[in-house]
Amino acid sequence: MKTTLKSNFCIAGVIWLLSASAFSQSIEGPSFEDLLAGFSDPSRWLTYSGDYSGTRHSPLTQISPTNVEELRPVWTFQSGTTTRGRGWETTPLLDDGVLYVTGSNNLAWALDARTGRSFWQYRRNLPDDLTYGASAPVNRGFGMLGNQLFMVTLDAHLMSFDRRTGEVLWERELADYQIGYSATMAPLIVGNKVIVGISGGEYQTRGFIDAFDPVSGERIWRFNTIPGPGEPGSETWPNDPQILAQGGGGTWMNGSYDPDLNLIYWGVGNPNPDYYDENRPGDNLYTDSIVALDANTGELRWHYQFTPHDVNDWDSNHMPVLANIDWEGEPRRVVMVGNRNGFFYVLDRVTGEFLLGEPFTATTWAREIGDDGRPIIVNDGSLGCLPDPWGSTNFYPPTFFPGLDLFILTARETCATYVPELPANTRGQSNFGGTVFIDAEQGYGALRALDIHTGDLEWEFTYPSPTFGGVMSTASGLVFAGDHEGNFMAFSAATGENLWHYQTGTRIWGAAAITYMLDGLQYVLIPSGTTLTAFATRMP
Amino acid sequence: MGLFLLSHHKFFVILSSLNLRIIKRIVKFIHLPKRFYFLANCLLSLFLMSEFTSAQEVNPLAADSRAARAGGSIFRAQCATCHGADAKGIQSIEAPDLTLMFTRSESTDASVFQVIREGIPGSIMPPHAFPDAEIWMLVSYLRSVAIAGTSAQIDGDPRRGMTLFNLNCSRCHRVDNLGGSLGPDLSTITNRRSQGALTNSIRNPSAVIARRYKPVTLVTEDNGRIQGTVKSEDAFSIQIMDSNQVLRGFRKSSLQEVIHEEISLMPSFTESVLSGDDIDDVLRFLQSAR
Numbered sequence: 001m002k003t004t005l006k007s008n009f010c011i012a013g014v015i016w017l018l019s020a021s022a023f024s025q026s027i028e029g030p031s032f033e034d035l036l037a038g039f040s041d042p043s044r045w046l047t048y049s050g051d052y053s054g055t056r057h058s059p060l061t062q063i064s065p066t067n068v069e070e071l072r073p074v075w076t077f078q079s080g081t082t083t084r085g086r087g088w089e090t091t092p093l094l095d096d097g098v099l100y101v102t103g104s105n106n107l108a109w110a111l112d113a114r115t116g117r118s119f120w121q122y123r124r125n126l127p128d129d130l131t132y133g134a135s136a137p138v139n140r141g142f143g144m145l146g147n148q149l150f151m152v153t154l155d156a157h158l159m160s161f162d163r164r165t166g167e168v169l170w171e172r173e174l175a176d177y178q179i180g181y182s183a184t185m186a187p188l189i190v191g192n193k194v195i196v197g198i199s200g201g202e203y204q205t206r207g208f209i210d211a212f213d214p215v216s217g218e219r220i221w222r223f224n225t226i227p228g229p230g231e232p233g234s235e236t237w238p239n240d241p242q243i244l245a246q247g248g249g250g251t252w253m254n255g256s257y258d259p260d261l262n263l264i265y266w267g268v269g270n271p272n273p274d275y276y277d278e279n280r281p282g283d284n285l286y287t288d289s290i291v292a293l294d295a296n297t298g299e300l301r302w303h304y305q306f307t308p309h310d311v312n313d314w315d316s317n318h319m320p321v322l323a324n325i326d327w328e329g330e331p332r333r334v335v336m337v338g339n340r341n342g343f344f345y346v347l348d349r350v351t352g353e354f355l356l357g358e359p360f361t362a363t364t365w366a367r368e369i370g371d372d373g374r375p376i377i378v379n380d381g382s383l384g385c386l387p388d389p390w391g392s393t394n395f396y397p398p399t400f401f402p403g404l405d406l407f408i409l410t411a412r413e414t415c416a417t418y419v420p421e422l423p424a425n426t427r428g429q430s431n432f433g434g435t436v437f438i439d440a441e442q443g444y445g446a447l448r449a450l451d452i453h454t455g456d457l458e459w460e461f462t463y464p465s466p467t468f469g470g471v472m473s474t475a476s477g478l479v480f481a482g483d484h485e486g487n488f489m490a491f492s493a494a495t496g497e498n499l500w501h502y503q504t505g506t507r508i509w510g511a512a513a514i515t516y517m518l519d520g521l522q523y524v525l526i527p528s529g530t531t532l533t534a535f536a537t538r539m540p
Numbered sequence: 541m542g543l544f545l546l547s548h549h550k551f552f553v554i555l556s557s558l559n560l561r562i563i564k565r566i567v568k569f570i571h572l573p574k575r576f577y578f579l580a581n582c583l584l585s586l587f588l589m590s591e592f593t594s595a596q597e598v599n600p601l602a603a604d605s606r607a608a609r610a611g612g613s614i615f616r617a618q619c620a621t622c623h624g625a626d627a628k629g630i631q632s633i634e635a636p637d638l639t640l641m642f643t644r645s646e647s648t649d650a651s652v653f654q655v656i657r658e659g660i661p662g663s664i665m666p667p668h669a670f671p672d673a674e675i676w677m678l679v680s681y682l683r684s685v686a687i688a689g690t691s692a693q694i695d696g697d698p699r700r701g702m703t704l705f706n707l708n709c710s711r712c713h714r715v716d717n718l719g720g721s722l723g724p725d726l727s728t729i730t731n732r733r734s735q736g737a738l739t740n741s742i743r744n745p746s747a748v749i750a751r752r753y754k755p756v757t758l759v760t761e762d763n764g765r766i767q768g769t770v771k772s773e774d775a776f777s778i779q780i781m782d783s784n785q786v787l788r789g790f791r792k793s794s795l796q797e798v799i800h801e802e803i804s805l806m807p808s809f810t811e812s813v814l815s816g817d818d819i820d821d822v823l824r825f826l827q828s829a830r
């Protein structure tokens with residue numbers, strides 16, 4: 001077909017206009033390349049961990065050990081909402097001066113990062129017969145790609161929003177909430193995929209990790225954390241499809257991503273029922289494991305199981321922390337995990353090879369990992385108390401400080417006795433399978449810094465009670481953490497000395513700080529209760 | 541409907557006669573044929589009775605000895621994660637001790653049923669969709685583990701007890717708005733502690749110290765010592781009532797040491813100070829004061 005020169009120009013012009021590079025980044029929103037760039041643009045916090053490594057270690061140095069005592073609150077956003085008990089576990093995302101934050105009960109906001117004032121608010125009409133979502137109405141944050149935000153909901157849906165208005169673009173059901181499913185994690189964007197996980201390990205559910213197309217909302221792949229009958233891993237369960245169909249294995253935390261290997265790393269939760277194990281002999285793969293999946297296909301590359309045949313509800317839904325370090329004289333690509341079972345692990349993240357497993361608490365459950373990578377259990381509970389079901393640490397992020405080779409996490413020292421009981425196994429009702437007696441008098445918490453090569457404790461700061469706060473570090477040599485009494489604190493990363501603290505008024509639960517530059521000033525931001533507070537060393 | 545009417549016939553008869561007057565007044569304005577009076581009467585009665593019977597006041601399983609045990613199983617499966625396996629609560633998530641529910645907050649079977657069914661909005665307590673019968677089993681169980689206090693009347697002289705109380709106890713303890721605040725208010729203590737436990741608390745106060753009355757000694761920068769009870773504490777501060785019954789808050793950075801003591805601030809009353817009969821008199825006084 002003959003075309004004129006003029007129409008060629010028109011066509012070329014249209015193609016040019018449609019190409020992304022024609023527009024400035026702030027109008028388009030972050031691309032996958034921007035997410036890969038991680039912390040190199042310090043005015044942004046584009047994913048739950050700040051970047052794909054899960055180290056939560058910012059390169060910013062304006063706030064330093066010498067001036068951190070000048071930190072003062074610049075603004076507070078009070079959401080005006082209530083939440084059941086736990087408080088916000090969320091990480092806000094920041095791009096171009098706008099914070100995108102999710103709260104409890106699937107409320108969400110876009111806020112001005114300079115003042116905390118709101119651009120828009122979103123509220124979902126949740127059904128009044130939520131199952132797991134009723135007792136844990138939390139959300140850990142958005143995923144962001146382009147002008148889209150992604151959030152999972154307590155009725156187990158995935159939603160996509162226009163980030164400029166909070167308008168819903170599409171939503172998809174992940175699973176039937178009436179069985180016991182919920183969803184609470186911050187989605188992970190990898191390439192052109194939105195990757196999400198599911199909650200419900202205390203109900204008759206079967207865990208999975210899903211990848212969705214951000215534009216169409218179609219599911220691209222699903223990885224099941226509990227194998228189907230005959231599938232690899234099913235030999236670690238009884239030969240019973242009904243048991244497998246409700247094996248648990250929730251995937252309710254964010255994951256990490258290695259772009260060179262194109263692998264995503266994800267934690268898997270407890271088998272179901274949590275404490276009653278008579279009907280599920282075997283290791284129960286892949287519960288309480290870390291799995292490495294091919295990001296394109298969701299295929300399993302390798303796994304490592306931290307707690308085979310768990311009877312203590314020690315989910316392994318932790319941030320996998322990726323680092324390239326020296327290991328016994330050789331460069332090694334590793335993944336590090338502080339686990340609910342009280343052990344700190346270093347694994348080779350290419351192959352899953354076990355490199356180190358050392359306890360970071362006083363647990364009597366086990367004190368060493370054998371050469372086969374399995375814990376050598378010395379106390380199954382009959383020889384005294386064990387860490388409680390909420391564990392020696394939990395989902396709240398740790399941080400890795402590369403210059404000091406320190407893995408810094410919030411630890412809980414607790415004393416519990418487990419009494420299993422045959423559960424009723426009723427659809428839509430929680431199915432723990434027993435009860436736990438917790439000795440509150442003996443519980444306390446601590447911020448602990450571990451030498452990554454040995455697991456040795458380098459320093460600690462103790463808290464009066466077992467704490468659920470996350471940790472962040474900055475290259476200037478600071479560690480930021482929150483405790484159960486509401487203190488938001490800064491510590492010297494080298495010594496653990498407390499350098500600054502601020503009483504936020506209620507427990508810091510499950511949340512870790514973020515930090516960013518705005519108008520030449522470095523801010524640190526922490527959720528507490530249903531409130532966000534931004535700190536800087538001077539008023540802007 | 542016939543069976544329903546028969547089972548509630550007394551109520552129905554009373555209502556019916558009232559209704560008839562109401563209906564007659566209404567039908568003056570609406571020209572309703574007389575043959576509809578009976579139907580209107582029935583419907584009105586049913587409506588009024590349903591308002592009463594849907595909010596059942598008393599546990600229908602109260603007389604069934606199996607209900608408490610069944611309720612215990614349900615409790616351990618569904619409630620213990622937050623309220624503790626022994627129903628005594630989990631402080632760190634502010635889930636209350638349910639064994640004090642019927643005495644301290646004067647809950648009833650119906651109010652407990654409602655809280656389980658509907659939850660407490662804005663709190664960690666969610667609603668529950670269990671069948672009614674299962675919630676009543678839970679109520680039975682909670683009744684069975686409720687702290688009974690001192691049920692039997694103590695054999696003592698309450699007036700003599702009051703004199704002894706004023707002499708030995710009222711500096712620190714309050715009863716019916718008279719007395720001090722260093723120790724717990726004892727106005728209704730016999731509702732929730734047994735005679736044996738209370739006697740032990742007087743003889744051996746350090747054995748069991750109530751949560752908000754834990755003793756502490758603060759050593760100040762100039763080596764002064766302040767004694768008191770801990771109201772609240774975190775990594776950087778402590779809030780106490782001192783031994784002069786004054787509320788004081790301290791930054792730990794201004795203190796040399798914070799010593800959590802084992803020995804209660806309450807003195808131990810031995811036989812030579814208070815005989816067994818003396819204690820019975822005091823406890824009888826406390827029992828009669830409630």
